[in-house]
Amino acid sequence: QAGDVRHLHGTHGVVFSSDGVHGYITDGGANQVAEFNRKTNTIEKTIPAGTGPDGAVFDPATKTVWAFNGRSHDATVIDTATNTVVATVALPGKPEFPVADGRGYVFDNIEDKSEIVKINAKTHTVEATWPILPCEGPSGLAIDRKHRRLFAVCDGKMAVVDADSGKLVATPTIGDGPDAARFSDAGQYALSSNGAGTLTVVHEDDPDHYTVVENLPTKRGARTMAMDPDGQRFYVVTAE
Numbered sequence: 001q002a003g004d005v006r007h008l009h010g011t012h013g014v015v016f017s018s019d020g021v022h023g024y025i026t027d028g029g030a031n032q033v034a035e036f037n038r039k040t041n042t043i044e045k046t047i048p049a050g051t052g053p054d055g056a057v058f059d060p061a062t063k064t065v066w067a068f069n070g071r072s073h074d075a076t077v078i079d080t081a082t083n084t085v086v087a088t089v090a091l092p093g094k095p096e097f098p099v100a101d102g103r104g105y106v107f108d109n110i111e112d113k114s115e116i117v118k119i120n121a122k123t124h125t126v127e128a129t130w131p132i133l134p135c136e137g138p139s140g141l142a143i144d145r146k147h148r149r150l151f152a153v154c155d156g157k158m159a160v161v162d163a164d165s166g167k168l169v170a171t172p173t174i175g176d177g178p179d180a181a182r183f184s185d186a187g188q189y190a191l192s193s194n195g196a197g198t199l200t201v202v203h204e205d206d207p208d209h210y211t212v213v214e215n216l217p218t219k220r221g222a223r224t225m226a227m228d229p230d231g232q233r234f235y236v237v238t239a240e
């Protein structure tokens with residue numbers, strides 16, 4: 001165990017800034033984002049957010065942290081240079097997991113509308129809203145930045161979406177009860193961790209064609225996932 005970050009009230013997302021020092025935790029129980037020092041594991045500042053902050057992402061193009069608030073249906077934008085809120089972006093429904101493309105756009109699943117929103121991180125405006133049915137109630141979201149593809153995971157279905165046009169290009173079958181998704185550039189794999197106890201591995205044959213490689217048995221409830229930066233190793237967690 002490397003250490004503990006204490007005095008939180010209901011943690012959800014954790015993201016790191018690009019400075020190598022600071023991290024940000026969405027503290028859903030306190031409706032705030034906690035900025036902490038990654039070297040000392042101490043909270044340095046708490047920043048007010050909307051109601052029920054959950055998913056979070058660091059956007060490298062604007063050096064901002066985005067906290068997506070599940071109950072107030074909006075996103076809190078934090079400038080990491082000053083650790084202050086610079087904008088609140090209204091959303092069309094309940095947000096889930098976000099991703100950033102590195103070019104100044106943030107994408108997020110809207111769970112109760114079965115949609116993805118495309119947000120301009122520089123102007124803090126929603127530029128597009130894309131339906132992704134038959135992927136219903138999306139939770140996890142991943143991105144292939146090179147080929148501009150988004151991967152939203154729903155119960156039994158993955159929606160592969162063009163990040164520029166919003167076109168739904170493929171819907172491979174995955175396991176039930178997914179929560180997290182990741183994309184590995186190493187081998188071009190999109191992965192979904194499923195609460196039913198499987199890890200679905202989908203190969204990107206080309207940007208518009210996808211093959212399910214396997215449904216790797218894990219443990220029931222193991223639907224939260226992390227990926228090593230090199231994309232070679234994945235971690236899922238559950239409890240008995």
